[in-house]
Amino acid sequence: MNPLLLVTLALVALTGTATVFVRDPARQLVTAGVFGLALAIMFFAFGAPDVALSQIVVSTVAVPVMALLTLARLHRDDREGE
Amino acid sequence: MSPAVRRGVALTALAGLAAALLVACLGLPDFGHPRGPYATAVIPLALDARHVTSVVAAVTFDIRGIDTLGEELILFSAAVGATVLLRSQRGEDDTRAAVERQRALAERTPAPVRRVGAALAGPVLVLGVYVVAHGQLTPGGGFQGGVVLASAFLLVYAAGHVVRLQRVRPVALVEAGEALGAGAYALVAVGGLVFAGAALENFLPYGTTGQLLSGGTIPVLNVAVGVEVCGAVALILSELLDQALLRHGAP
Numbered sequence: 001m002n003p004l005l006l007v008t009l010a011l012v013a014l015t016g017t018a019t020v021f022v023r024d025p026a027r028q029l030v031t032a033g034v035f036g037l038a039l040a041i042m043f044f045a046f047g048a049p050d051v052a053l054s055q056i057v058v059s060t061v062a063v064p065v066m067a068l069l070t071l072a073r074l075h076r077d078d079r080e081g082e
Numbered sequence: 083m084s085p086a087v088r089r090g091v092a093l094t095a096l097a098g099l100a101a102a103l104l105v106a107c108l109g110l111p112d113f114g115h116p117r118g119p120y121a122t123a124v125i126p127l128a129l130d131a132r133h134v135t136s137v138v139a140a141v142t143f144d145i146r147g148i149d150t151l152g153e154e155l156i157l158f159s160a161a162v163g164a165t166v167l168l169r170s171q172r173g174e175d176d177t178r179a180a181v182e183r184q185r186a187l188a189e190r191t192p193a194p195v196r197r198v199g200a201a202l203a204g205p206v207l208v209l210g211v212y213v214v215a216h217g218q219l220t221p222g223g224g225f226q227g228g229v230v231l232a233s234a235f236l237l238v239y240a241a242g243h244v245v246r247l248q249r250v251r252p253v254a255l256v257e258a259g260e261a262l263g264a265g266a267y268a269l270v271a272v273g274g275l276v277f278a279g280a281a282l283e284n285f286l287p288y289g290t291t292g293q294l295l296s297g298g299t300i301p302v303l304n305v306a307v308g309v310e311v312c313g314a315v316a317l318i319l320s321e322l323l324d325q326a327l328l329r330h331g332a333p
Contacts (some may be wrong), residue, residue, distance in 0.1 A: 049221035057229035
């Protein structure tokens with residue numbers, strides 16, 4: 001197997017594990033974004049640019065923004081509940 | 083169960099799963115050598131019969147075009163469902179309050195964020211149109227381009243030009259775009275039924291392979307999906323944004 005593929009696979013494993021171990025949701029979003037980028041690079045290296053593009057738009061635009069807005073809403077509820 | 087026993091059970095189960103996964107991975111076909119005949123058969127099919135250079139586009143919009151119609155309707159109903167759920171929690175006055183709050187918050191947006199948002203919005207918009215328009219030629223297409231287009235609206239928001247945002251992102255237009263995209267895909271499917279005898283069958287001229295206007299119905303479907311996805315993502319994001327800005331419990 002091509003060493004480039006092995007490096008990208010290792011990156012995915014590393015960033016995926018890191019995402020699990022970060023506990024604070026807001027920080028976890030950033031790690032999850034890096035994980036998504038690692039996945040996109042891996043898909044690209046494996047010759048699937050279409051999937052890589054979908055991965056990029058989902059993991060860098062759709063998911064983080066929706067999760068951030070939800071977090072903002074939940075934080076506000078917490079503050080008002082006090 | 084004590085923590086030690088629980089850990090033991092978990093580790094045993096994980097070790098079993100790891101062993102099973104390893105065996106399964108060793109039995110996979112070599113990378114780039116699929117076992118089935120379809121992976122190699124689809125490439126000449128896409129190029130010669132469908133006149134597109136992006137094989138993925140030929141698969142998603144022709145060979146399994148009905149699947150894509152289903153996926154598009156799933157996204158459509160998901161966006162409508164989320165909107166209905168979020169809107170049922172607030173009234174019209176709340177929306178006005180959210181807009182006021184948005185205006186007040188925009189004043190406090192840091193200047194560098196505004197500048198980056200303003201500088202990127204135009205290029206990102208062009209990129210989104212490019213990705214949608216070249217779906218039948220290069221990787222990408224309606225879905226990816228649609229999300230890129232929606233992110234251009236987000237950048238306008240980040241730039242803090244709230245007044246302009248109200249003009250760019252009137253919710254009615256976003257809703258219309260979402261419905262129009264979903265409807266256009268279904269119409270092209272019906273068009274195939276009427277003009278060519280089968281749903282989603284090509285009924286437009288193929289053109290020259292590799293040109294911007296080629297591939298028959300595929301570029302039309304790409305634009306439909308792009309408009310639908312852009313509308314759906316923008317609608318969900320704007321509803322969530324209103325929720326985040328709303329002051330619950332305020333009179």
